[in-house]
Structures are given as structure tokens and as C-alpha cells.
Amino acid sequence: xxxxxxxxxxxxxxxxxxxxxxxxxxxxxxxxxxxxxxxxxxxxxxxxxxxxxxxxxxxxxxxxxxxxxxxxxxxxxxxxxxxxxxxxxxxxxxxxxxxxxxxxxxxxxxxxxxxxxxxxxxxxxxxxxxxxxxxxxxxxxxxxxxxxxxxxxxxxxxxxxxxxxxxxxxxxxxxxxxxxxxxxxxxxxxxxxxxxxxx
Numbered sequence: 515x516x517x518x519x520x521x522x523x524x525x526x527x528x529x530x531x532x533x534x535x536x537x538x539x540x541x542x543x544x545x546x547x548x549x550x551x552x553x554x555x556x557x558x559x560x561x562x563x564x565x566x567x568x569x570x571x572x573x574x575x576x577x578x579x580x581x582x583x584x585x586x587x588x589x590x591x592x593x594x595x596x597x598x599x600x601x602x603x604x605x606x607x608x609x610x611x612x613x614x615x616x617x618x619x620x621x622x623x624x625x626x627x628x629x630x631x632x633x634x635x636x637x638x639x640x641x642x643x644x645x646x647x648x649x650x651x652x653x654x655x656x657x658x659x660x661x662x663x664x665x666x667x668x669x670x671x672x673x674x675x676x677x678x679x680x681x682x683x684x685x686x687x688x689x690x691x692x693x694x695x696x697x698x699x700x701x702x703x704x705x706x707x708x709x710x711x712x713x
Contacts, residue, residue, distance in 0.1 A: 519699075520568075521598035525591045529583040530575035536595045537568035538699050549573040549588060551581050553646030557655075557688045558588070564692035577648050582657070585650075589658040593665025600699060603627055608707040610697035614690030619677030623690035625698045626669040629713040633663045637674040637687060645681060652680050655687060667713075 520537035545562030547555040549571065562569035571592070575584030600606070611624035621637070635656045642652050663670040672691065677683040706712055 517601070519599045519601065521595045523591055523595045523598065525587060525594075527583075527587065530573060530587040532571070532573040532575075532587055532591050534572075534588075534591050534595045535568070535570040536592070536599050538565075538596070538599050540566045540568045542568055544568045544570070547571040549584055550575065550577045551584060551646060551648055551650050553650035554581065554585060554588075556646075557684065560685060560688040561592075561692045564689045564696065566696045581648065581650055581654060585654045585658050586661050589661030590665045593662040593667075596662075596666045596695075600627070602706060603713045604706050605701040605703045606707065606713075607698055607700045607702050608713070610694040612690065612694060612697075613675070614686050614693065616677075616682045616686040616689065617679070619679060619682035619686040620675040621677075621683065621686040621690045622671075622673045622675055623687075623694045624669075624671040625691070625694040627667075627698050627713055628669045629667045629708075630669060631664040631667055632669045633660050634671045634673075635659060637672060637683065639680060639683070640678065643680050645684075652684055655684050659687075659691065 519539055522535045524533045545559050547558035549555055558571050573588055608627045614621050
């Protein structure tokens with residue numbers, strides 16, 4: 515690798531102000547997230563640590579209304595930053611998949627750095643219990659991954675295979691997607707892995 519795969523982006527709306535730094539090759543292993551939603555920060559920490567990324571996320575949003583805008587906009591900006599950092603994706607492995615357990619929870623994930631945004635997210639819950647204070651609505655995890663995958667231009671499948679503890683299921687999901695991203699961005703060749711010549 516001669517060109518660093520890193521990017522910095524900012525996003526400001528009437529609802530949120532966000533800045534993100536991402537280095538997908540994570541030479542220093544630094545991860546820091548501050549969004550005003552402690553459980554969401556915990557999940558973003560999983561993205562950096564299990565993705566093998568240097569990641570900094572700083573966000574201020576209207577969480578006095580709801581966490582929705584903050585979670586959505588972080589997903590959008592992180593996806594844009596990820597896509598910019600990867601550049602033309604020359605040499606990347608492209609595909610990755612696996613099963614990821616956390617105690618009783620088990621999640622299946624598959625990723626394709628396809629350039630074509632598509633998400634299949636099948637992670638049902640029984641009773642939806644908000645997590646943390648201020649609360650993170652577990653249903654927002656799907657919206658986060660939808661926003662991320664659309665902005666990043668990736669195909670993402672996430673399926674809950676087992677689990678009843680909401681925290682465990684969501685954490686397995688974030689760890690699993692992040693591990694797959696780590697594998698998919700790995701450089702193992704020189705050309706773009708597509709018959710089209712671009713991703």
C-alpha cells in the first residue's frame with residue numbers, strides 16, 4: 515500500500531453536526547466515539563476495534579427530540595467516509611461473510627463491496643427495550659446499517675440466527691458487520707475485482 519486509505523468528512527444540518535475520521539488500515543488502532551448516546555458510542559467502538567480501523571466520530575444532535583437523526587446522519591457520513599477512504603478499491607478482497615456469536619446470540623453477516631447499495635436486515639426482537647441513557651432505540655440499528663450501506667455503496671445481509679438478549683444481539687451484529695468489512699477491504703491483489711473493471 516502506497517496511498518493511505520483514509521478520509522475525513524463533516525456533515526452539518528439543522529438537526530446534527532458531525533465529523534468523522536476513518537483510516538481503514540488502522541495503523542494506530544485509535545477509536546473514539548462521542549454522539550450523546552452512550553450505547554451507540556459503544557457500538558461505534560465495536561466498528562473501529564473489530565473493523566481494524568482508526569475511527570473518530572464526534573456528533574451533536576437533537577437527542578432531546580429523539581436519537582433518530584443522530585444515528586441516521588452518523589450512518590450516512592460514516593458510509594461516505596468509508597467509500598472515500600477505499601478509493602477505486604483496487605486489489606481488495608471485496609467479499610466477506612461469517613457467523614458471529616455473543617453468548618446466546620448468533621448473527622450471520624455477508625458483505626460485498628459491490629458499488630450497488632442493497633441491504634437485507636432480518637434481526638427481529640420480541641419486546642424492544644431502549645438501551646442506555648439517553649436511550650438508544652434498538653430498531654435504529656437497522657436504520658444505521660441501511661444508511662451506512664447506501665452511502666458506502668455496499669451490499670449487506672444481516673440475519674439473526676439465535677438470541678434473546680437485545681444488547682447481545684445488537685453487539686453481535688455490529689461486531690459481525692465490522693469483522694466482515696475488515697476482511698472485505700483486505701488487499702490481496704492489484705486489479706479491481708470485477709468484470710466491469712470498477713466497483
